[in-house]
Amino acid sequence: MKTVKIRFIISCLIFCFLSCNKQKEQKIEQTVTAQPEMVLDLVALQANSKLGKDTVVTVINDPVYHKTKKYHAVNASLLLKNEMDLSKVDIKNTLIVFECIDGYKPEMPLELFLETKSFLAFKDVDAPKGSNWEKIVKNGNEMNADPFYLVYTSISADNQKYKWPYNVIKFHLEPKNKNIEALQPKDDEAAMKGFELFQKYCITCHAINGIGGEMGPELNYPKNVTEYWKETELVDYIVNPASFRNKVKMPTLGITKQESQEIVDYLKYMSGKKIEVRK
Template sequence: MKTTKIHILISCLFIFSVLSCNQKKEQKIKTMSITQTETKLDLLDLQTKNKLGKDTVVAIINDPVYHKAKKYKAVSASILIKNEIDLTKIDPKNTKIVFECKDGYKPEMPLELFLNAKPYLAFQDLDAPKGTKWEAIIKDGNEMNAAPFYIVYTSVSEKDTRYKWPYNLVKIHLEPLNKSTLELYPLKNRKLETGYTLFKNQCLTCHSINGIGGTMGPELNYPRSVTEYWKENELVDYIVNPASFRNKVKMPTLGITKQQSQEIVDYLKYMSENKKKI
């Protein structure tokens, strides 16, 4: 009897410790405060005002967009940001840079990582055909143009996915690093954290949930969730291989497994019960 009581006590203590850890994690996410100020740079406006900075020629050994060596006229993106924004009032470690492109694409990365990479803001393609400023980009049978601006790096591997190479760039935003986490994290069901992480890394640059994210693709949660008008099994298959559903589809193949796609769909189903009016 005494042994049974001890076992029960130990079990209770273990359960209490697990719940306590989860509560602390939830409290931490809930109470994370957005302390960083939000700032926006309109690159076309700065160009019109002749405020981009001193231009130079940069050579990229293997450009990930054109898949070959390229040369551009560019300005230092880090110097441009430091000239236009007082970084003494911002904590780079808790700030992210969001790139706003003409087509609604919105990739992001930590500001500190970006500044340390010595990035360049390219505004002219020196390999472009005569009479043009940019060589055409051919992607999945679609022809695109990199204008007006394109972020490039001379000392970063094109295979390192931490670094973003956005073209069609028009604006740069500095935002709190935890901004999207506060709004999109599945607080009520931690089993969906994997799906949330996959969505954040693979989908948020093009799609939005409750107005948070890119606008290149459709909003996925408001007023109706994509899970409310797609058959679940077909949505899972579409995320894995969009081209098997639509000809010349703009959505790329993400290289994820069917199980990972299911994790994303499960997360989207959760968010369908947590809508916020845009």
């Protein structure tokens, strides 16, 4: 009787040990498969005097101060190139995100950032004594641009592709398709094939629920294309857009009618999964 009891206790212990280990394993797996994100901590670099050579830049029509400004600054894209190993980064499919003190996180394509001269301003030449910056007045509040303000000397502030964040603390790189899982038809096996085709051929130019490229129109929100196109026409259009529209920008992608039908089935499925897209 006693040995049975002991055996029981021992097997409980073994079971416990195994399942704990299993949990650990799962955790490790999760962190390994998560997309690696590369972060550049600008404040830490400054503390270690690793920002690089500083210079004075002039910004005409500064969008924050609404006048011409001069700043002490360092070359931002050069800093990024020096401090991050970009050799393994798929530059075309990566975004640079500017993290600010208040959690504001504007982003732009890394490729665009790398090909443009940009500067991290850390001090305003016209700052009053005892401060790094002239005051910024926003919504009646006074603030400053500490620790960094991202500026350009050759880009007009009207160009919406470029971001001018201040209070910047970090740069980080993330894949453009980070949110792609959100578009997966998790509860419908049949739509999976179409999703894979969409991901392969379409997502670089078209978004669904705001996720994806912007060269072509969003295909799901507020109206899904399958809600205003006849299905057979839509299938044919995707195979050969030029047979519908003159001077069409959408390329003929070499997909078959069968594949196009699968994509349309996926698009139909997504019409039931709309998520309001912020403008």
